[in-house]
Amino acid sequence: MGRMRSRVLCSAAVVSFTLVSSMSALAAAEGWRVVKRGPTVGPGEIAYVGAIVRRPTTIALRAVASKPGLVTLTVTMSCRSGLKTRIGRQQLAGNATYVKAVKLPLAGADNCAVSATGSSAAASLRLELLRGG
Numbered sequence: 001m002g003r004m005r006s007r008v009l010c011s012a013a014v015v016s017f018t019l020v021s022s023m024s025a026l027a028a029a030e031g032w033r034v035v036k037r038g039p040t041v042g043p044g045e046i047a048y049v050g051a052i053v054r055r056p057t058t059i060a061l062r063a064v065a066s067k068p069g070l071v072t073l074t075v076t077m078s079c080r081s082g083l084k085t086r087i088g089r090q091q092l093a094g095n096a097t098y099v100k101a102v103k104l105p106l107a108g109a110d111n112c113a114v115s116a117t118g119s120s121a122a123a124s125l126r127l128e129l130l131r132g133g
Contacts (some may be wrong), residue, residue, distance in 0.1 A: 008116065032060055032099065032130040040126040049127040050115035058132030060101040061116050068096040069122035075102050076116075079109035096123070099130065 038049030053059060056079075063071045073092040078085065088105030104112065118127050 012098070017029050026035055030099065031132055032062075035129045035131050037129075038127040040124055042124055044119065044121055045125075047118045047125045047127045048116070049112070049129050051129050053112050053114055053129070053131055054110070056104060056109060056112050057129060058101055059104065059112065059114060060099050060130040060132070061118075062099045062128040062130055063094065063097060063118055063120075064128065065096045065120050066124040067122065068131060070095060071098070071118060071120045071123075073100075073116055073118040073127070075114065077105055077112050077114045079106035079112040081106055081109045101132075130132045 025096065026078040035053055036049055041047045047063075049061075059077075061073060061075060063073060065071050071094055075088075075090045075092065076087045079088070084106060086105035086109075088103065090102050092100045092102070094100065102114075106112075114129055115133055116127055118125060
């Protein structure tokens with residue numbers, strides 16, 4: 001019984017590693033790098049991710065849902081370049097897992113403070129902040 005259990009656990013670990021590797025390869029193929037991952041929250045709870053991105057060229061958010069269903073996001077950014085500061089806010093929506101680029105409020109910014117919240121009534125949800133390469 002012990003050998004069978006260890007084989008099953010080993011197989012599950014290989015499958016999990018393969019899935020995570022595939023998602024990382026997909027993100028790399030699309031040219032996005034993960035800046036920050038938020039915690040996974042349950043259905044109906046508010047997911048959050050936030051970070052300061054230095055010299056951003058493009059920023060995107062990835063919503064990772066456990067099953068299909070409407071996922072809504074609100075993104076707020078404050079970008080600064082020298083003495084200029086611009087603030088932007090965007091609403092995003094999609095079905096299940098998706099990646100959406102967001103518009104920077106100030107092109108050529110030195111840094112941007114980005115925060116995003118999201119929710120899904122039917123699925124567990126995790127948000128990831130991405131930057132273009």
